[in-house]
Amino acid sequence: MTDTVAEPLTQTAPAEPLSYGSYLEVPGLLTLQRPRTDAHDEILFIITHQAIELWFNCALHELEGVRDALREERFGRARRGLRRLTRMTSLWLGHLDVLSTMTPAGFDEFRGVLGESSGFQSVQFRELEMISGLRDRRYLNLPGATVEERKRLLSRFHEANLNDVFTQVLQRRGLAPEQLFAPGRPEDELRETAEDLLEYDALFHRWRYQHWLLVVRTLGTRPGSGGSSGSEFLRTTLDKWFFPELHAARSHVHATSADAREAESGGAETVYGCPMGYGSELSA
Numbered sequence: 001m002t003d004t005v006a007e008p009l010t011q012t013a014p015a016e017p018l019s020y021g022s023y024l025e026v027p028g029l030l031t032l033q034r035p036r037t038d039a040h041d042e043i044l045f046i047i048t049h050q051a052i053e054l055w056f057n058c059a060l061h062e063l064e065g066v067r068d069a070l071r072e073e074r075f076g077r078a079r080r081g082l083r084r085l086t087r088m089t090s091l092w093l094g095h096l097d098v099l100s101t102m103t104p105a106g107f108d109e110f111r112g113v114l115g116e117s118s119g120f121q122s123v124q125f126r127e128l129e130m131i132s133g134l135r136d137r138r139y140l141n142l143p144g145a146t147v148e149e150r151k152r153l154l155s156r157f158h159e160a161n162l163n164d165v166f167t168q169v170l171q172r173r174g175l176a177p178e179q180l181f182a183p184g185r186p187e188d189e190l191r192e193t194a195e196d197l198l199e200y201d202a203l204f205h206r207w208r209y210q211h212w213l214l215v216v217r218t219l220g221t222r223p224g225s226g227g228s229s230g231s232e233f234l235r236t237t238l239d240k241w242f243f244p245e246l247h248a249a250r251s252h253v254h255a256t257s258a259d260a261r262e263a264e265s266g267g268a269e270t271v272y273g274c275p276m277g278y279g280s281e282l283s284a
Helices: 043-072 074-097 105-114 122-132 137-141 149-156 162-172 189-219 229-237 246-255 257-264
Strands: none
Touching: 043 074, 043 105, 043 162, 074 105, 074 162, 074 189, 105 189, 122 137, 122 149, 122 162, 122 189, 137 149, 162 246, 189 229, 189 246
């Protein structure tokens, strides 16, 4: 009889039960706030920006889903995603409201340690602009971005955005933006989707405005971080819209005959932007 040696049994440690903290990686998450000074407001500044970057990540995920749904003309799915995006944008405004409790003196206590870092360098924010409908080649070489981040920006720059995809939908339907908002036209799912796109655009614009006001209150006319012009630079962004053709079309169909005569006579400049003219962009 031949003796055989049995292989020892491999014992694996039982997996620890999943908990709230382990599922959300809370212990690791709480190590990511590392103030560089003893200033009381620095932790508020860090957490606010980290939280907003997390929401930017979630918004990018949602925007990809909305874009795909629009491409396939699944308007119900697209509209649900757009409504979620407007709620997210409203939440970002809430973050700014909390940050606005920081006084200029409180900011000055730690501003010096920020060095060249600036919100201008947020890669995800530039991705949000690009996938929503606003391309700007200058941001492809964003200061402070890594090689991988620049690859992401380049990919976003060349891929179809919401404005591209919705314009293609209109073209397939044989519609111009003005026809979409024509008086008497039924408010079908296409028209309602356009309204949701404009609502998202308006709330994003409100974010720009609130951010500008926050910087004006905190910095005044002083230069911003990273060598930017601070509030002056942010003021120049208030003319940016994701869907200028849709805004202009909706405004145009409700123009009075007097408005039309004045425009034809050259007595008024054409205004693109929101119907109330707030933050609008004058045509050249």
